[in-house]
Amino acid sequence: MASEPVEVCVKAAVGRPDLLGDCPFSQRVLLTLEEKNIPYQSKLVDLSNKPDWFLKISPEGKVPVLKYEDGTWHPDSDAITQYLEEKFPDPSLVTPAEFASVGSKIFPAFVTFLKSKDSNDGSEQALVNELRSLNEHLESHGPFINGEKISAADLSLAPKLYHLKVALGYFKGWSIPQDLTHVPNYMNALFSRESFKNTKPAGEEYVIAGWKPKVEA
Numbered sequence: 407m408a409s410e411p412v413e414v415c416v417k418a419a420v421g422r423p424d425l426l427g428d429c430p431f432s433q434r435v436l437l438t439l440e441e442k443n444i445p446y447q448s449k450l451v452d453l454s455n456k457p458d459w460f461l462k463i464s465p466e467g468k469v470p471v472l473k474y475e476d477g478t479w480h481p482d483s484d485a486i487t488q489y490l491e492e493k494f495p496d497p498s499l500v501t502p503a504e505f506a507s508v509g510s511k512i513f514p515a516f517v518t519f520l521k522s523k524d525s526n527d528g529s530e531q532a533l534v535n536e537l538r539s540l541n542e543h544l545e546s547h548g549p550f551i552n553g554e555k556i557s558a559a560d561l562s563l564a565p566k567l568y569h570l571k572v573a574l575g576y577f578k579g580w581s582i583p584q585d586l587t588h589v590p591n592y593m594n595a596l597f598s599r600e601s602f603k604n605t606k607p608a609g610e611e612y613v614i615a616g617w618k619p620k621v622e623a
């Protein structure tokens with residue numbers, strides 16, 4: 407294990423640069439650090455006013471970025487979580503290949519439905535279809551995507567499901583259909599973990615503020 411805390415830049419809350427913000431990719435990395443018990447130090451970045459030091463280490467201006475052992479900074483939550491798995495293999499968070507993409511279409515379907523202004527465009531049904539397929543997976547393989555143990559696929563999906571719940575509840579008064587019983591249980595199991603509580607946005611209002619310009623565009 408590294409003696410120095412791992413440094414990671416994550417999104418600050420919209421309008422509150424001193425608080426943890428609403429980036430699901432940043433939270434995914436923080437969740438991985440938490441679940442692997444890796445000491446880390448997070449730096450909050452105000453994406454509406456990116457400081458020069460940040461643009462030097464993240465030329466595309468995106469979070470998360472994480473400092474690797476050789477001192478270089480790297481973007482992209484896929485690459486970062488893979489690096490952390492290789493560097494800190496214990497406990498393993500590897501999701502078996504056959505389950506690795508379970509739930510991966512939920513986030514794009516959620517974003518399309520959230521932004522939709524036409525209730526007949528099929529975007530709600532497309533999201534329900536994706537949630538139903540997760541529900542069926544959890545019914546036969548749960549409680550997590552890979553069974554009893556949480557793994558990388560859950561840590562990727564958890565922040566996205568949180569955004570889905572908060573944003574669709576607020577902007578559309580929408581909630582997950584009641585017959586999909588396994589999905590809410592799964593969400594409760596994820597959201598009640600210490601790792602999630604320690605890494606979630608500072609308040610639901612920051613999730614709403616983050617989506618507002620996209621919903622109103």
Ligand SMILES: N[C@@H](CCC(=O)N[C@@H](CS)C(=O)NCC(=O)O)C(=O)O
Binds near residue numbers: 428453482484
């Ligand atoms: N594929 C990237 C996506 C990262 C991303 O889109 N981050 C957003 C915040 S959630 C960002 O930094 N956007 C730049 C900006 O808003 O200026 C990952 O998985 O890390």
